[in-house]
Amino acid sequence: MTEAYSTSLVDCEHCYASNEYGRKFCSQCSFPIGGTEEEKTSFRLVVSSRKRFLDDAKDKIKSAKTVIYILAGLFFVFGLVIGFVMDDFATMVANLSLTVIYLVLAAWCTRNPFGAILTAFILYVTLQVVNVLIDPATLIQGFVIKFFVIVALVKGIRSAHEAQGYLRELQNLKAVPVDNE
């Protein structure tokens, strides 16, 4: 690139990419470099609203993750009580296995929130179906807690999916660092 050309280059004020003079939009992030102040503001508003949506989604993912940890804890305590107080060794092993599965899912939640929360949701609903078939009375037992758990997991699944979309959109607009997932 010669001196004569470099004078006709403009740095994008959003992503700092070099653009030829006279362009209306940045070639790398679509920021309206040659646009009016209103157009620039509306671009920034889009970016900040997507960032806010992403943060909201992350909060819901975090709540779902906490719920998974709580489930692990509940199965652990329940398993120990069943095993040592009621001397039911087989049920204790099953409950401790569920504890391990929930702990693994909570850990996986950091890497793949969608997969982890969806799996936790399927496992939780499956256990409820099994319990109801064994003893229909369990359907209403602890209904409020079950409802709360399912709502948190469903919101988590939805948010994990939406977060992927917001992140992709923000990466496209060069508004967040691109990670090599």
Next chain:
Amino acid sequence: MTTNEVIGISSCVNCKTEVQAADRFCGHCGSTLHAEPAKPQADVFSLLTPSLTYYFLTLALLATYKLTTVFGDDFQGFVIVNAIDVAIVLVFAIMAWKDIRPLFSFSGFRFSIAALTVVCALAGSLFISELANFINISINDDVFYDTWLFHETTSPLLYSVLFVCVQPALFEEVAFRGFLLNNIQKIASPAGAIYITSFIFGIVHLAIISMLWLVPIGLAFAVLRLKYNTLWYGVIGHFAYNLGITLLEHFQYTPASLFFSS
């Protein structure tokens, strides 16, 4: 490839302005060029409807059979449950037939891979029989039958092979490595879809300890399916594994404690 593309110049699809190959957005109208356009987000649960409906229908059927006396515990009840199970898979397979059909293609099928799958599956069935014996649980739990169920039939071995080896190998593969994997891949990454479907495959057998081997088996078949884009290796491997278990069971094999001493 046009001359323009060769020298790195093309035009914007939206406004036809000339743009550079390295540009991600058109400088004139701001349209996206190379970057994927942001797709409108469909609700995740409407995308997941086929998978969740299939899973919860199958769960309701199998759990009712296993945990209640609705279907009885004789051979007739077993056949009825299996018929409903197969019917559910067929309905979902037909609905997604466009994406399932290519998975039955034999093009690119290699006998060496099939043979290796069979050897691994048979070795796996022996190993897992040993493991199950060691931790003192019945491996029958996860194939939903007890050997005595077939003893009242005219040909126990034939019916065992039919209901325990052929049917699950074909229909479980179509379900879990077929439309479930396809459906979940639309939302999750390939790796995520492999983990999720394998977990579902494990848990639908309703035997918590068996998940220790069912999930890895599911992972292996799912990897084979995505790597070679065919269901056949999974079907063959699944058949070989279940056949191994069935034969060991049928001939009253007492594990020789090859791997584990109890």
